[in-house]
Amino acid sequence: MVALLRNQVRQPTSKSLASDVKAHVQLLAKYLNDNRAGEAIATALAMMFLDADHAIACMRREGVLRASRYEFRGSLIGRVAKAALSVRELLTASPDRIVYLESVVALSRLAGNARALQKEIETTIRSRHAVVLKTVFVMVNTLFYHGWLNDHEASSLSGHRYSSEEYAEAASLVLRTYASMFPVDGVSFTHVDTDAFTKNALVYERLLVAAIRLTKFREAEFFIDGLPYRADSAGETVTISSIDPDLERSVRLGYIQSQNQGMIRYTHLQQTKPAISMRSVIDRGFERGSFGEMLELVEQPIRRLVLRLPAVPEIFEEFFARDDLFLDELQMLLALDVDNFGTFEELIFSITDHVTSMDVFKVQRYFNFLSCAYQRRLSDLKDESERGELTLTSTLLVIRHDDLIKQMELIFGDVDKAVEIVSLLTMEPGEPHLDLQYRPFLDTGGYYVIAPHVVAASNLVRNTIVANRLRSAAIGPKDRVVQAVTEALGCAGFLVHSDFEVKVAGQELELDVVAWRDRSLFLFECKNAYHPVSVHEMRNSWDHIRSARKQLDKRHKILANTNNREVLFQKLGWDVDASCEVHTCPPSAPMAQI
Known part of the structure; x- marks a missing residue:
């Protein structure tokens, strides 16, 4: 296959070629699911040879190289990624796509451990299927009532490390696994293990900790597929981190600020009656x-x-x-x-x-x-x-x-x-x-x-x-982020207009907020999303930011032209110099509020 690729002439990228590549993504998934190694590797290499960036983007979007899709069988996934890396000089892949393939290899090394956790969960559910759901739900409910405080310094093998929210996610995974094995009906919650707090306590702690750890593996897959994160292996340890250190700092700062805001509000509440x-x-x-x-x-x-x-x-x-x-x-x-x-x-x-x-x-x-x-x-x-x-x-x-x-x-x-x-x-x-x-x-x-x-x-x-x-x-009909940004800029002495629709250079532009001051034009695309509390919500926030960037890049390209800026200012009714710099910003609700 590699020798064949070396002698092939790569076709120029086109919409039809991109469609062909995308169509083969599901075929690759089928070969991986059926454990057909030769066909899987050949299909993946052919897709990436034709258009590596697009092929890898499609695979990430569809989650095709996640071991969790194939009962945590990660060996073949690792082989596919290694095969692509072995011919990287033949691929027109950008550096971040290569990093992704390296991350797939790193994470595939943990798939066997994840598979063992899945089997442990299934075995416990099968042996206690008459009582496991009700017992687990009661135990998690009890943690929430008593305000469970976890210890972040505890071992990852200890139940003391994890929060009540993580235990709720674990109970949800137990439910999902049970539903894949047995019908979920009223009988599923008829009986309970009355020894769950005594002699059988370790059984359920191990079950829930295994579910939490398996959830963490799934999250790691989601991180490298859906966000600018990478997986690096060193010995038996695999570390998930942001490709861009600034992004990691931004995420951590967001959580710190969110926690601080919560503490400030709680303190104010305590000072009242x-x-x-x-x-x-x-x-x-x-x-x-x-x-x-x-x-x-x-x-x-x-x-x-x-x-x-x-x-x-x-x-x-x-x-x-x-x-x-x-x-x-x-x-x-x-x-x-x-x-x-x-x-x-x-x-x-x-x-x-x-x-x-x-x-x-x-x-x-x-x-x-x-x-x-x-x-x-x-x-x-x-x-x-x-x-x-x-x-x-x-x-x-x-x-x-x-x-x-x-x-x-x-x-x-x-x-x-x-x-x-x-x-x-x-x-x-x-x-x-x-x-x-x-x-x-x-x-x-x-x-x-x-x-x-x-x-x-x-x-x-x-x-x-x-x-x-x-x-x-x-x-509601009026986005409060747009309103607040508009008011703040107005108070700071900017010329400002919000929710402005205008046609410039034959293009319809919808501007959340447009402002001008000191020979600078500012374009804002506001995103009113919640502060993410899970990797899935973080993906949504990331998608919001990427969408805003695309919209702003389009507007920046049009308004980089002085004549187009003159048209915009005329329709805004602003008597300002059109020979100015253009800046863009996608403010999001949590950071704007904090």
Whole structure:
């Protein structure tokens, strides 16, 4: 094959050639899936010989060289990348494409370990399939209730290293793996391992840690495929890092600033007279004896606590439907404020035509109440073994479809809103991406399985918007980033105009913000995205920035011409010198706010 390529004349790049290359990407994926080494290597080399940059870009976009697509069989993927690197002098590949191939080789060396983790997870699920899902969901819910604090310095093999959010991702992976092996239905959550906190605790810790580590491997694949990151191997260690050190510093700075903003808001909240927390409400209710009777200890079909909350509209309207916020919800509002560009008063906004951010807070309030009531009753038990057993049998909610709709209707007084909000929060086991913190109502066919404190403690307004792709609707008709940038520039003495559409040199230009000062023209393309909290969201942010760059490059090319700038200034009504420099900038909401 290599000898044949050396004697071939490369065709000039064209649209038809690019289409041919793209069409062969799925063929390569098929050969890799079928473990047909000769065909896979030949197809990959032919694609890259014709147009290396385009072929590698297509493979990255489709995730064709990810071992996780092929049951973590990384050997052949590594051979494909090595074959391409061995003839790099024949490929017209840019340096970053070569780095990508080197990264594939490095990461493929870990695929065997990832495969072992996958097998370990499958083995545990298979041997405990009757109890594993409910047990894992309860354990993660318990971490969220008790405010689990992880130790970043702990070994990667220790469960103490990982956060409650990482455990929620692990539970989601366990669910996805289970769904690939067994049907997910009401029976899947009927039984629980009552020894999960005692003699079998290590079994579930190992299961969840294995799931977390496997998730980290998948994230590493996503980093090198979807972002300007690379993988480097040294001995048995593979390091994932940014190709551009400035990007790495920018990402780290973003997280540091986001955390600082959260701490500042929390400090301000503590200095005020904060509202009462849900746990304090529950504690007072138990101390007065008004809540204790709601929880009944039943023996059949299994020993568990059952909450008997009267379905009285007046109770729901007074406690769950009110717009006054509890301390827990104020803290959630402040967390949302870090992500949401705009004023504090604008944090209560429409998510859809019928559902608002306040509605989501009320759903969280309801499940926070249920969770805290169960946990407060459990805390009264002196026998640690009994408390652990009842935690496992009682604290995961399994609610009939109709019953959940009725409960939501009691809160909102509107059955259509109840149906819509349940739909927004529902996760189907067959979905390609499962995440308990984004869609916490797991539909098992006739029943919803809900980890109540995962609902209560997650940044659910933000996550609901992201999961349902409702960001544009939540922003509304007037982008607050555009408005804020315009106002800031105006206050600084710039000539400024926003949301300006103009035709220059036969091209339609849409300018978010255009400004002029001191013989310099500034073009801004604003992106109102959330601060990313996962590698998938980081990819979305990166795509936003790349899209903005393309748009700005197009406008810069047109307005680099003095005559075109004169046309622009004339249509803006600005009497300024057109012989000026042109600068571009893509401000994003999190950085603009911070």
